[in-house]
Amino acid sequence: MLSAILLIVLVGVLAYYRAPVIVWTIGLAIWLLALQFGFGVAVHPAVWGVFALVAAVLNITPLRRAVFTGPVFGIFKKITPPMSQTEQEAINAGTVWWDRDLFSGKPDWQRLLSFPDPKLTAEEQAFLDGPTEQLCSMIDDWKVTHEDMDLPEPVWQFIKDNGFLGMIVKKQYGGLEFSNYAHAKVVTKIATRGGTAAVTVMVPNSLGPGELLQHYGTDAQKDYYLPRLAKGLEIPCFALTSPSAGSDAGSIPDFGVVCRGSYTDPRTGEHHEDVLGVRVSWEKRWITLAPVATILGLAFKMYDPDHLLGDKEEIGITCALVPTEHEGVCIGRRHYPGGAAFMNGPTWGSEVFIPMDWIIGGREYAGQGWRMLVECLSVGRCISLPAMSVASGKVATFVTGAFARIRDQFGLPIGKFEGVDEAMARIAGYTYQMEASQDLALTGLDMGEKPSVLSAVLKYHNTERMRKALNDAMDVHGGKAVVLGPRNYLARAYQAIPIAITVEGANILTRSMIIYGQGAIRCHPFVLREMKAAMANDGKAFDAAITGHINFVISNVFRSLWLGLTGARFAGSPKSGVTARYYKQLTRFSSAFALLSDMAMFSLGGSLKFREKLSARLGDMLSNLYIASACLKRFERDGAPKEDIAVMQWAVENALYDVQMAMTGFLNNLPNRFLAGVLRKIIFPWGQTLQPASDRVGTQVARGIMEMGPMRERLTRGMYRPKDESDAVGVLEPALQAVVATEPIEQKLRKMGREGKFRTITAKERLAEALAAGWITQSEYDAVARARKLKRDVIMVDDFDMGMKQFDEKLLERLIF
Template identity: 50%
Template structure:
């Protein structure tokens, strides 16, 4: 009995060791063979061990004899996979081929290479880029009056438009050889973030020409002639670009574009029988369309007379069209939630263009979908995350200051536990957003094109912006609700849905793209298996399939091991970060295992299980953002004062990943198998909790006191401490409140001791001064701080006639 038990336990330990170390099949087979020999020598065959030995022998034979493996496993699997694996359409294939994988693939592997991430050199601004931010960007921000822009002029001032054009704001991504600024991704991000912290309208206006649009498309795919002609004009602002993709019947499903272009011949520009395209389209929600001089257009190209080749339906194609071309109609402006950036519909009625107006020329006809997907990374990975992070930093800085000076019951509201909770989440969420923004920009700067990560980042950061803005509204109450020249928060609140809907609606990004594409693109074997099954390539399938079996076995082994040890024996990171690396290691192994379980049990139907796909996307997103937080903290030198931000961020992200993983367990097929997997991964129940109250308090305190941590967190946005500035007045009051803190404490003590009898604060200050209980300097400081506080919390009011005439 004892020898049999030892034999059984030794086999389990051996299998777990093989899987944990991911040993090659030959080494693993050798170790199992050694176990068999040991069992034979010791005679430990009783109580069913011989059954395990026989099973191990069969497995060894199947793994190591190709002919046996082919007939028993690979051939039957080929038929099963052809039936159950998801079919990849042409547009899906183009999307999968666009961009590449990066840290997302590491997380899907179940065994991320943390050394690679930690050794990654983070992007930093050049001297020229920093000078641009300190100079032209700062100057623009000082001039922006968001109330005037959003309520009175409904546009940027003409002087700002001129500066944006002349100083190269619309050509940040255009190389210097064409007259652009040639900025890095991190510089692009920093510029948008700073401007957006001052005015969303201005931020969007700068963002669009540097995101998905003619500039990037020309730079990547344009002919030399197109680049030489258009890029210098775009860089100088002589041309204002827009890109028309979304239509009434094709928004997120851009592959279903109904707009058409027919290849034909027609007289054009004084020439006869010019080979070209007759276009008809209807587009809407096109940013900069009302002021654009150059239109990028996506359409379905058809060649019924085969003037280009054998294909009748050539596919999605992109063209560059001057907006003064005959047949182009620009409509009236849309008005997106009181954020009046230039946006509107645009039509084309029998617009004829020559073939050399196609972006990239005839050679790129039909390649538009892949071109678009590759270029979406700028908007998804840089511009929109920068805009969202700018909002987070602004609210961390200003709402924190507001909570530090606004008083109820004689106490700053930031000290109330009810306020601490949303305030702490504002700060930690901003920290998370900034970490994700910087890591993704670094990847792009190093020539990575992580399509899944940029989609993930866009949906996560714009959703987190929604959370932050709502919390800020709760804290500021009436002063946030009542619009006016002194309200810096109301327009941000109105702007939240804009970022959530553009560059792919967040609902579809979460439920279809992140995991739907990520599972195929990032999984180390799935795409090869799909291709092998579709091509009836038995040899390739056999090779990939058995590698996949080993992969699943490894993640199962690692999940079991980590479930009982919480990855305690893993050692990446530093003493301050190691525990979080261990948790990510554990969850990554579980995520990889769950992914394979879902693929095995659901097959091609997983594409239609959008709620399940969304939960998987949440796991991946939280793992990625937590990786970014750890990288960010270490890159900043691990400042001890920032530890509350690190702890709150990591604990909330890891807890959210765990909860999404548990939700997956409850919704997978074969519930009994899901329960077994859950026991293996979480044998002692839920291991990770959300941030505790003590940590919430420590994090919130960072917002209501001046500190180096607050400066680091809010760095990169427009800051002012002028009492006449929209947000500077709040910072001015915040700084004065802390200068007057000691004097205020003495005043409160005098009231408590009964030495002052006046009812109002001003009269108490005067009484204390008259009784020589405080000196003149203290009295002046207290009065000055109170006046600044009242200025910081003031709310605008209007005459009824003014409201009627304003269109409120």
């Protein structure tokens, strides 16, 4: 019995710590020796023989390859599904970073905490406090979206003159060369004031000519275009999406044929005869800034039927820069995205001849366009839409917290009703998750990483959380958010939600195919190595990968079972105190996720990529592991403030609960029901033990954003705060301060009313009567009168005359106040 227990412990320890094969061999040999000489149990020579044979096969590489991994390699090559060129380039794009740790089943928490905290330089902070603040003050979003349908010319010029279009351009070309963190914070701040301006600024700094030129452009292209982009002399757009090829960019129908021709360069006016180039035809839609662009980034499929470039006829997707004044280029019409008025429209052209040196990177980069795009996408997708989502969360937190404290019903601030505080907790918790997730990814970007998988996680989960936060904010505001007008600070963001959900990869596709489809191959410690070995027919590399993979699976079986049985109580944690249990649970679910991932690939093989519901749930597991870890990182970065414990708990506990539910949904739907049952017993030996954040925690979060305190301040830092009390957002903080300060006086007046002390009827008359009777002082009277006026400004919605011209309320205000 004792020897059996020792064997179980030995196997468990070796598996838990992922001991290499040689250590397993030595450990089991010692156990057999102890069994025979220590416990006096006769070990049959046949047992020693089998052990020696297995040990030899596992430890002697040539023998292992001949007996075991070689035959497996043959089968693997046959069942591995073929991968298209576009899939290969997408898989190879970018880098893996913290997502690899989460996929490993053994996250290195010290590594996470050692990542540098993102910081702004003095120059970047000055830009946020100066030009960005000034730009926000110039924006009247109602006027932009309802009246002008465009940014005013002074705003356009300010954006150009102050380098907003060249934040990513290096200083040697006249750009600002900001960090990715600074770039995101600029977009976030602008987006808290107006989505149209934010999109106008973010697109030239995201995936487009500037980014592509800096990575792949020729020296001549960089020297000409980058200074002009930095100074706003050029407005760029990038035309990729076609009507018949949305998310499937690899199937774009736009094409160009290599030929010789003539053209006049619109930049210089010079005419060129008989030059090698491409005759391109295209029709693109949904192209941001296309109606006003001066330089068109164009993606098309390139063909060389006459073999003017070489033996290859189908060259592949190619990216070129085309001045929009060039003959045959058509722009000028626009789409009108709901809720925003940024310039977006179609561009088209038929058999437009462009010279070969207009290809980004020149002739040698012909056919390399898809690789170029997917390599750069991971950067822009980490910044633009996630930043706008963070901005929406900050605004929703700021305005909803104040409104719910100012607005009362039945003598109580509406934020103190439990149904309302539940929605408010979600708003604050999602905002915490969104910013924490993006800040961690920005840390990776500024360390030189290009986390392609995490960029997809951010794009999907931040925009979905933005949708939920704005929905909740609309619900809390009720009628205030229904009526369109200058006072409605939520409606335009709410209307614009479908834009963020759709662009840069539709969310349904991103969740169901991209996050896990790319993550499983890129982040898994062994799968990509195995696939590369199969494609290269490299048996030696496959042997090393598959051996490690088997050990990895065995380890995760034991780790998942042990961590499940113990509730991860004995797992390590880099921190003690309130966060320790969260690190332990994340370790547990990281191991379980790694096991489920391997079992999905094992049981479904190549068909897994067509099982989009299962793939989506695996993606949800990885995503929420990342979100929870990012929230813990943020909490430590902020100095583990006690005021933020509740919102951190809400964010982490709900992310962990989402991981658990994704695993449950996966196991409920795994086709191999026997395997699903075994995995359920390993991962959830006591059932589903995690719960979402409690009502008590949610109430603490909701109260925290209704108060002028540290939690509210940290959740809304970096947003634009108007100082003008006539502004719908600017009035909120003065109103909040005034209402809270005068609450004791209002309670005193209500009590006097219940006691029948007043002879008058209206609130205005009773306030005057209390002053006249000496029940309140003049300063108290003035404070209450001001608080009531500010409160009314917050609550009121716009009304218009029948011609939709705004009604003048000044007379009515004088009558009331």
